[in-house]
Amino acid sequence: MTIPGKPLRAPLRPVQDARSWTPGSWHAHPAAQMPHYDDPAEMQAALDELGRLPPLVTSWEVLDLKQLLADAQLGRRFLLQGGDCAETFADCNNEVIANRLKVLLQMSLVLVHGLRVPVLRVGRFAGQYAKPRSTDTETIDGVTLPVYRGDLVNGPEFTPAARRADPRRMLEGHARSAMTMNFVRALVSGGFADLHHPEYWNLAWVERSPLAAEYRRMVDGISGAMHFMETLAGPIGGFRRADFYTSHEALLLPYEQALTRQVPRQWGWFDLSTHFPWIGMRTAALDGAHVEFCRGIRNPVAIKVGPAMHPDQLQELVDVLNPDDEPGRLTLIHRMGAGGIAQHLPRLIEAVQATGRRVLWVCDPMHGNTERLGTGVKTRRFANIRSELEQAFDIHAAAGSRLGGVHLELTGEDVTECLGGARNLSEADLGRAYKSTVDPRLNYEQSLELAMLIVRKSGFAAR
Numbered sequence: 001m002t003i004p005g006k007p008l009r010a011p012l013r014p015v016q017d018a019r020s021w022t023p024g025s026w027h028a029h030p031a032a033q034m035p036h037y038d039d040p041a042e043m044q045a046a047l048d049e050l051g052r053l054p055p056l057v058t059s060w061e062v063l064d065l066k067q068l069l070a071d072a073q074l075g076r077r078f079l080l081q082g083g084d085c086a087e088t089f090a091d092c093n094n095e096v097i098a099n100r101l102k103v104l105l106q107m108s109l110v111l112v113h114g115l116r117v118p119v120l121r122v123g124r125f126a127g128q129y130a131k132p133r134s135t136d137t138e139t140i141d142g143v144t145l146p147v148y149r150g151d152l153v154n155g156p157e158f159t160p161a162a163r164r165a166d167p168r169r170m171l172e173g174h175a176r177s178a179m180t181m182n183f184v185r186a187l188v189s190g191g192f193a194d195l196h197h198p199e200y201w202n203l204a205w206v207e208r209s210p211l212a213a214e215y216r217r218m219v220d221g222i223s224g225a226m227h228f229m230e231t232l233a234g235p236i237g238g239f240r241r242a243d244f245y246t247s248h249e250a251l252l253l254p255y256e257q258a259l260t261r262q263v264p265r266q267w268g269w270f271d272l273s274t275h276f277p278w279i280g281m282r283t284a285a286l287d288g289a290h291v292e293f294c295r296g297i298r299n300p301v302a303i304k305v306g307p308a309m310h311p312d313q314l315q316e317l318v319d320v321l322n323p324d325d326e327p328g329r330l331t332l333i334h335r336m337g338a339g340g341i342a343q344h345l346p347r348l349i350e351a352v353q354a355t356g357r358r359v360l361w362v363c364d365p366m367h368g369n370t371e372r373l374g375t376g377v378k379t380r381r382f383a384n385i386r387s388e389l390e391q392a393f394d395i396h397a398a399a400g401s402r403l404g405g406v407h408l409e410l411t412g413e414d415v416t417e418c419l420g421g422a423r424n425l426s427e428a429d430l431g432r433a434y435k436s437t438v439d440p441r442l443n444y445e446q447s448l449e450l451a452m453l454i455v456r457k458s459g460f461a462a463r
């Protein structure tokens, strides 16, 4: 058990020695959740090709983000991280990308307005193509095939051809990520995110939603304030663009390694497949390959923290992933479930406080609240998502800590995957527009409602 004030127990295993890290040193560690590729020559050819392709992000963007995350650690920003559970190659299209951006922009507007701090926007997109699974195989009618591990690895159809791990998919994933990035960058720098025109972001629902009036009042308030300031001070350019950073689970390590590069005038290595990779709950073993890979890259990294995480283990992870206590480097995303957070989170907060190290605490109220209905459909109840998030604010405050952000699975599409919310979606509604291939996502209306609840709950607004 953790004793507050107790210094972090060093000595770490020699294999964790910083000097021995290379982009491929993870190969010497047990790698959970890795697909089996059956043709080594084909795999090598794909990785060689990937290694020659341009990166998806730049080192200076990565370092800028780290600085912004350091601000968030000090309470000067709030992190909004959201997007699909799993992107699919098929959904790499104009509408899906623009709608996801719209809902994230709308949510960030609600949060900025209510929290009175800048919001740091990080998408779960442009690379969220690999998924951890609870089993390696799936059996239907006596036929057993490998599980679907995300479009970066194989296809969801239940056929031997689709389920084969195909290395060429890594090239396709890189290309689709680049297309997504390109479109997002063009939209946000081209006026799409212009605060003078929040009506550009309107999804059709704004007219129909029970929350529409509240949202419109807020947008009118912002427009009025902006008009007032510009009357006094002249046009304010900063309202024209919004920065977006990308993140995904760094799960498929051969892919991440091929995009890990050295750059001129910088020391060390950057994983340039994304700005902000995270380690999933199932791959967070201290000696595992994913922790080994992430400890050596210079990106900010996050780690998912579930109910099984032991305080000692979390202390060691903090030390391995951020030995120098670098600002902005480490984010802890807890995902305990509405029924488990009160039991599990306080001792983990205490354990991290005992190390004296800085982290950014973020709540993922989605992954601990997944349930399967009698019909076999996977869903999440809005009431549980809300409850976990509200408890998270209270637990951090009571521990003298701070919840610095949220991590959500959402979409700009009008899906019916999570139950409840302002429109009170029922089990019967789930059949109408259930599109996720993996986890159930908040639709845009539920997402915006959650943003409004965060504002009410956080107490920032009252300051």
Ligand code: PEP
Binding pocket: 085, 132, 279, 280, 281, 282, 304, 305, 335, 367, 439
């Ligand atoms: C996810 O974020 O989609 C996920 C699988 O999360 P976790 O690792 O927290 O289960």
Ligand code: CO
Binding pocket: 085, 086, 367, 409, 438, 439
């Ligand atoms: Co998920």
